[in-house]
Amino acid sequence: xxxxxxxxxxxxxxxxxxxxxxxxxxxxxxxxxxxxxxxxxxxxxxxxxxxxxxxxxxxxxxxxxxxxxxxxxxxxxxxxxxxxxxxxxxxxxxxxxxxxxxxxxxxxxxxxxxxxxxxxxxxxxxxxxxxxxxxxxxxxxxxxxxxxxxxxxxxxxxxxxxxxxxxxxxxxxxxxxxxxxxxxxxxxxxxxxxxxxxxxxxxxxxxxxxxxxxxxxxxxxxxxxxxxxxxxxxxxxxxxxxxxxxxxxxxxxxxxxxxxxxxxxxxxxxxxxxxxxxxxxxxxxxxxxxxxxxxxxxxxxxxxxxxxxxxxxxxxxxxxxxxxxxxxxxxxxxxxxxxxxxxxx
Amino acid sequence: xxxxxxxxxxxxxxxxxxxxxxxxxxxxxxxxxxxxxxxxxxxxxxxxxxxxxxxxxxxxxxxxxxxxxxxxxxxxxxxxxxxxxxxxxxxxxxxxxxxxxxxxxxxxxxxxxxxxxxxxxxxxxxxxxxxxxxxxxxxxxxxxxxxxxxxxxxxxxxxxxxxxxxxxxxxxxxxxxxxxxxxxxxxxxxxxxxxxxxxxxxxxxxxxxxxxxxxxxxxxxxxxxxxxxxxxxxxxxxxxxxxxxxxxxxxxxxxxxxxxxxxxxxxxxxxxxxxxxxxxxxxxxxxxxxxxxxxxxxxxxxxxxxxxxxxxxxxxxxxxxxxxxxxxxxxxxxxxxxxxxxxxxxxxxxxxxxxxxxxxxxxxxxxxxxxxxxxxxxxxxxxxxxxxxxxxxxxxxxxxxxxxxxxxxxxxxxxxxxxxxxxxxxxxxxxxxxxxxxxxxxxxxxxxxxxxxxxxxxxxxxxxxxxxxxxxxxxxxxxxxxxxxxxxxxxxxxxxxxxxxxxxxxxxxxxxxxxxxxxxxxxxxxxxxxxx
Numbered sequence: 041x042x043x044x045x046x047x048x049x050x051x052x053x054x055x056x057x058x059x060x061x062x063x064x065x066x067x068x069x070x071x072x073x074x075x076x077x078x079x080x081x082x083x084x085x086x087x088x089x090x091x092x093x094x095x096x097x098x099x100x101x102x103x104x105x106x107x108x109x110x111x112x113x114x115x116x117x118x119x120x121x122x123x124x125x126x127x128x129x130x131x132x133x134x135x136x137x138x139x140x141x142x143x144x145x146x147x148x149x150x151x152x153x154x155x156x157x158x159x160x161x162x163x164x165x166x167x168x169x170x171x172x173x174x175x176x177x178x179x180x181x182x183x184x185x186x187x188x189x190x191x192x193x194x195x196x197x198x199x200x201x202x203x204x205x206x207x208x209x210x211x212x213x214x215x216x217x218x219x220x221x222x223x224x225x226x227x228x229x230x231x232x233x234x235x236x237x238x239x240x241x242x243x244x245x246x247x248x249x250x251x252x253x254x255x256x257x258x259x260x261x262x263x264x265x266x267x268x269x270x271x272x273x274x275x276x277x278x279x280x281x282x283x284x285x286x287x288x289x290x291x292x293x294x295x296x297x298x299x300x301x302x303x304x305x306x307x308x309x310x311x312x313x314x315x316x317x318x319x320x321x322x323x324x325x326x327x328x329x330x331x332x333x334x335x336x337x338x339x340x341x342x343x344x345x346x347x348x349x350x351x352x353x354x355x356x357x358x359x360x361x362x363x364x365x366x367x368x369x370x371x372x373x374x375x376x377x378x379x380x381x382x383x384x385x
Numbered sequence: 386x387x388x389x390x391x392x393x394x395x396x397x398x399x400x401x402x403x404x405x406x407x408x409x410x411x412x413x414x415x416x417x418x419x420x421x422x423x424x425x426x427x428x429x430x431x432x433x434x435x436x437x438x439x440x441x442x443x444x445x446x447x448x449x450x451x452x453x454x455x456x457x458x459x460x461x462x463x464x465x466x467x468x469x470x471x472x473x474x475x476x477x478x479x480x481x482x483x484x485x486x487x488x489x490x491x492x493x494x495x496x497x498x499x500x501x502x503x504x505x506x507x508x509x510x511x512x513x514x515x516x517x518x519x520x521x522x523x524x525x526x527x528x529x530x531x532x533x534x535x536x537x538x539x540x541x542x543x544x545x546x547x548x549x550x551x552x553x554x555x556x557x558x559x560x561x562x563x564x565x566x567x568x569x570x571x572x573x574x575x576x577x578x579x580x581x582x583x584x585x586x587x588x589x590x591x592x593x594x595x596x597x598x599x600x601x602x603x604x605x606x607x608x609x610x611x612x613x614x615x616x617x618x619x620x621x622x623x624x625x626x627x628x629x630x631x632x633x634x635x636x637x638x639x640x641x642x643x644x645x646x647x648x649x650x651x652x653x654x655x656x657x658x659x660x661x662x663x664x665x666x667x668x669x670x671x672x673x674x675x676x677x678x679x680x681x682x683x684x685x686x687x688x689x690x691x692x693x694x695x696x697x698x699x700x701x702x703x704x705x706x707x708x709x710x711x712x713x714x715x716x717x718x719x720x721x722x723x724x725x726x727x728x729x730x731x732x733x734x735x736x737x738x739x740x741x742x743x744x745x746x747x748x749x750x751x752x753x754x755x756x757x758x759x760x761x762x763x764x765x766x767x768x769x770x771x772x773x774x775x776x777x778x779x780x781x782x783x784x785x786x787x788x789x790x791x792x793x794x795x796x797x798x799x800x801x802x803x804x805x806x807x808x809x810x811x812x813x814x815x816x817x818x819x820x821x822x823x824x825x826x827x828x829x830x831x832x833x834x835x836x837x838x839x840x841x842x843x844x845x846x847x848x849x850x851x852x853x854x855x856x857x858x859x860x861x862x863x864x865x866x867x868x869x870x871x872x873x874x875x876x877x878x879x880x881x882x883x884x885x886x887x888x889x890x891x892x893x894x895x896x897x898x899x900x901x902x903x904x905x906x907x908x909x910x911x912x913x914x915x916x917x
Contacts, residue, residue, distance in 0.1 A: 093826055121826075
């Protein structure tokens, strides 16, 4: 792969008629890297993916794939057929009248090594014996593997994944996700993954682009684009914090290394002054039962081996992780403890 | 070369012209009647144009529509109810058999009823009838048998769509009997009944074959009789005025019944078992209906054929009519299917404002009664020959087109394009755009995408549509009768001329081939419909 960043999206803005979708979205994807676009429903993340594929024409912005400007400010320079992108859809979109082998061969039908490539991909996805099967005769996981093999057959520069694991159950989802990651790394193929599932985004991607929600007539914008650990531990806004995991947001005043809030002084990741909002992740907070404590347990949910507790202190409800198989009873009194520095914005 | 791309896969621009041409066909009969008004036939006396002649025919047409609508609604609803909501031995078989009358051409049924209810006929002798069994009430009988399956299918579909949860909620709140009917069923069935009433009304107003054979003096039959004269103009206009409110009603009510479909409940009803006299009554009604509409015609036609054989009747040739039927029905169905493709694709894929008007236009074209289309185009050809003489060698170009069957095919397109549209439209809407997008990302260009992805997905729907069109064209009478090129005699034409000449064995031979062929295709279509 000659290009350092096979995919570059620069200032992309799109609207459906009068309805804005997203504005000024910029991101890059490096060779062998998986970038997840995380956003709530309707935030335009699938539209962004379809714009890169060439199915949607944004009003402004630029898309560069493998060093070629494929689209710029309303003018298409390279059609979808020639962009060298592979695409995997949520419902796989296999061609139902073609066998597994024919599906995989569709994009390489003129290549002399077609049959060898199909055999190679079938072996790689573990479907050697199913070459002549029709898609309807396959399980969901097998269909997903065929879709992956078909998308990778022409050796695309970038693989676009539109919620590709949404129809799979838990263990299968994890194993196929790992297979995809392995394949992309091995081939040094860039990948842009669209998902609303934060655990999928944080678990699979090398970097996460958080697309904020559309609010009334305002388009969605890119809230943060960083490594999974960074977007989780150091969200730059309330929206980014909420999209990346459970969080309690508390207003306060920055006093250097800590902030003064309704919950008391909270240590901060970075020193800040003035009005701010502190984001407390459940694992950054604890509950210490105590007679006549300022806090009270108002919610208690068992998650298997641990609990999610809701502690009310003052007017603030804080979600707390309780890493034990036994938790205090509802109504117990105690004190909220902040166990580590929290991000603020 | 840089170019602007569309937000969604837009339909090819080349589709707009054929789509507008198809909708524009609606003008042909209007222009034909206008030319007939401008240039009356010098060989035929030209009475002054007056609507006075229209009103009695108009009244009789309305009365026939009203009586047949009520009778079909009653019988069709009852058949649908026992099919969907009850259980008895033989239910599935009768449900399948009740659709078969759709295959029987109404003019064939009418010919059988007329002959066998005549004093010399089987039933005429048994019942001691005197005089010809023709006119209003025989037409009611035949059209009721022909139209009931439409109502049956519509109401059965509506009953299946009724949400079971509503009935259960009403029952849990103490509703039963009439109250249950009033609260749950009537609100659900009312739009379907209204649609069925208008649909049957339009069918009856447009019917030509049954009323012609039974000499029931209504607009369509009279229009055919005066097709060469100036009265055709007033009768044509009268018929158009009669059907337009029904067309508007159908389009409005169709939208309402379609929206009902969106609340479909997947749960299956618990059927009420029928016992004792209820089962016997149900069997009798079903046997009478299927017997009169399907078994009796087949038996009578076989009888007529054997009568002819036993009396060494000199039969008219059957190979040429059968071949003509196959050729015209095949060519017609291919052309009609092709004509329906562009509008169906545009309505499914175009985001243009008012695109639904195109759909209304397609239905409007096909809703014109066959005889109106036939006479309108017949007069158009006559008018063009007189007003726009174009020579091709020694012959008039219009005569050559007429002899080549071009006007016949155009009329078939007008009459049946909505059938092609109705079959193709859902197939196009069901196409998975993501499959096309997948193919694009895999480098497939437009033609490869069409042939390798779109065409195979459309093929089953298109094949079913073509079979239906083939059946409809093979049975069609008024257009075939009026616009058929000289020297051709398809089976429908053969049946008509044989019964006009009183040659019962020839009606038997041609009718039997047509009916058996139609029944086979109908069975095929019913099986496909069940799998959709």
